[in-house]
Ligand code: KG4
């Protein structure tokens with residue numbers, strides 16, 4: 001039997017996830033337990049709460065993933081786990097579960113970079129075609145990555161302050177929308193107009209980096225000033241104006257990178273890839289310029305373990321195994 005069957009674990013933030021995946025793209029099971037309801041009342045993810053939930057949930061999630069895939073540990077080729085970046089306490093729960101599983105069943109252990117997982121989510125829908133550019137936009141990350149080939153990641157741009165999703169969530173909070181606010185701002189923006197023309201941060205010419213703290217502060221200050229003057233604030237106009245600023249900068253910079261690097265394939269992934277304005281603008285621009293745009297299915301865009309298994313398949317073939325010394329890390333290069 002030549003099949004490579006990997007059990008993968010992801011606990012870097014607020015979802016406890018486990019998946020069984022065959023040959024890098026056949027998802028036999030994909031269990032994701034979200035903690036959003038527990039974090040909602042704090043308006044964001046509380047690391048200590050996240051760790052505690054992972055501890056309570058991880059064993060059951062692993063058992064469920066095996067059961068749903070109709071697999072036993074004896075059928076597996078390896079166990080993979082997100083080693084970082086993420087909340088360190090949260091990462092450690094997944095890592096320790098993976099180490100124990102690897103040791104108990106005599107399986108190789110494969111450490112995986114979380115952002116590599118977001119890129120490889122696309123492999124669950126179709127083969128990756130190189131060279132490619134990938135824009136990863138989530139609550140924790142905003143990264144532009146150039147790939148010549150499998151497992152070759154060159155981060156050419158990243159945020160210098162807030163991640164896009166983080167800016168969305170903060171703007172949502174000041175307009176009084178619940179956490180996580182991205183989807184609410186997106187929905188509301190459809191009823192508004194870009195009357196505010198918030199700043200667009202392009203940074204130095206030639207830079208592929210991003211910055212979203214300026215537009216975020218501008219939204220907060222504008223609302224504050226209007227409220228102080230007793231003026232009525234149209235939340236839909238604020239949402240639309242904010243979204244326009246973000247979508248414009250993300251698409252313009254990404255498409256410039258696509259052109260500069262001469263690639264024809266673009267992947268947009270991570271939770272913010274669900275944004276309707278961002279998707280529509282990318283679809284339009286990519287069609288105009290003959291670029292193949294791939295956006296993974298939504299369930300693979302948000303945090304999940306199947307995407308970790310998709311990367312692990314290639315690491316397995318390369319023999320890139322970890323040891324029981326594996327630790328959670330936030331300072332790792334992709
Ligand atoms: O990838 P993800 O599930 O978790 C992280 O790894 O961060 O991304 C969650 C982020 C949140 O900030 C959420 O507000 C944002 O993605 N998000 C959106 C939309 N759907 C989710 N932001 C803008 N528009 C959306 N439709």
Ligand code: ZN
Pocket residue numbers: 114118138140302303
């Ligand atoms: Zn993520």
